[in-house]
Amino acid sequence: MQLQIGDRMTDSTGEWEVIGRPYTTNGGKNAHVRVQRVSQPGVTETRMWGAYEKISVIRRAEEGKR
Numbered sequence: 237m238q239l240q241i242g243d244r245m246t247d248s249t250g251e252w253e254v255i256g257r258p259y260t261t262n263g264g265k266n267a268h269v270r271v272q273r274v275s276q277p278g279v280t281e282t283r284m285w286g287a288y289e290k291i292s293v294i295r296r297a298e299e300g301k302r
Contacts, residue, residue, distance in 0.1 A: 239269055242296040250275065252283070260287055 243254045256270030267287040273279040285291065 239293065240295070244274065244294040244296065245271070245291055246294075252281075255280065 239254050239258045241254055241257065245252050245254070251274040252271040253274050254269055255272050258267055258269040260267050265287055266284055267289075268282055268284045270280060270282050272281075
């Protein structure tokens with residue numbers, strides 16, 4: 237549950253940006269996060285996966301840090 241708002245992830249449907257805080261259900265076994273498509277900001281979805289699964293994330297560089 238180290239996802240942060242602004243992180244980006246890619247899957248077979250395209251590139252998505254995290255727009256909501258992640259949360260778990262089912263006793264912490266399922267993870268959910270609200271995402272929007274990078275190329276079409278109006279398209280949003282709630283993605284779900286097993287909390288034990290690893291996903292690839294691109295972390296947005298924080299402003300002011302180098």
